[in-house]
Amino acid sequence: MLFLGRDPRRFDSIEYGSRMFPMWRITYVRAALQQGPWRATARGLASWIVMVGAPAVTVGVVFTVVSGSAARGLVIAVWVMLVVGVVLVAGGLWAWRVSGLVDKEIRARYGVLWKVESARLLLRPPVRQDAVALAATIDAEMLAGNGWSERDAQVMVKAVGAGLPTPGLLVFEAWSDGSLVGGASVHPSGSDASSRTLGWWIGPRHRRAGYATEAVAALVEAIHDAGFTTVEIGTSESNLAVQRICDRIGATEKDRRAQQLPNGSVVPGIWYEHRQVPAEMP
Structure with a gap:
């Protein structure tokens, strides 16, 4: 289980309406009035x-x-x-x-990253044409592991297909054949302006091929290059795969606390942080 660092229900407030005055703009006006x-x-x-x-x-x-x-x-x-x-x-x-x-x-x-490249992947914001392939990366294992409902996934995919804002969302495109391998989210970590939270998933066709480690390492480096000193990653205590990835990229355990998932369930979680290594003085 990996905490994706983003509540997919945020897309639930983005309605689908007129192109002359898109309903997501009305959602933003409502937010401005409330704040x-x-x-x-x-x-x-x-x-x-x-x-x-x-x-x-x-x-x-x-x-x-x-x-x-x-x-x-x-x-x-x-x-x-x-x-x-x-x-x-x-x-x-x-x-x-x-x-x-x-x-x-x-x-x-949320627009911290635009395009990030690794040996096998291009990590980029989604476009409308990605909707079907993005939906194929989300299966029952991913939904259960991250506490999403089918509606959560449908709302996100529908937002991508409609060309609506999907703040912080990136997709992983394979250089070899252009297929979508998975996705990630990068978003602010509470009130700490120097930190970003990272979450990700890999689709069923591409798991256990090292894509997660490769993508996470590239994203962490890019986030630091964008000026953020800390990257936070959260997962459940039972998810050894994510814990191994955190170990590989040099992230250290920060604390353990209960985490509420999008479906309302609460699980025991581990939070890691990866700090930027200071540049050596010449």
Whole structure:
């Protein structure tokens, strides 16, 4: 059992909707509203209303003057449409701006790695075309070992297939034939800005071929090269395979504590850390 360092249910909040205003952006707006002070939110929305409303008011005044008192009903209808239009347009522009800022922040926190190469693998962010092959790397053994449900896996694969954000997710592509060997996640370790948590899995067709050790070693090195001094890896006390990989790459045991998995179960866990080796002075 390996703790993937990411709750796959985070993708459950990414809904699938219009390409004009993707629903994942609405999810980001909701997150911003929950975390940000309401005064800042009100000021931001008000600024957009003023920006959009200024030309709308000008149009309304000109129309009122030109129409005169004879078309009072039409003037009222135009003003109502202008007010509603200003609120909708300003609200949409504000929401798009806020969701863009949240997306930028998430990419900055989770987009630590772009492409990492090893002898047999290319480790990279997924693209839409990876969805079917990615699903093939997830079997009952992987789900049970990591405490995922089938829905957890389906949500992640669906997000990849729809081209939606999958923060911190990487796939392992074999140089030899382009097949997907497995996947990994890299994400922040709590409040420690100098640390990242790493998790991974290998698909059933490619297990026991040394891919996990190769991928993990390459990822750990790349994370350190990106400026992070510590890489954390969590696994269950019974997973000797992961413990051996940690030993091979030079990770040391940090502590032992219970870990809650995505399906709600709690298991006894071991947490390892790999620290960057200081460069030798010339």
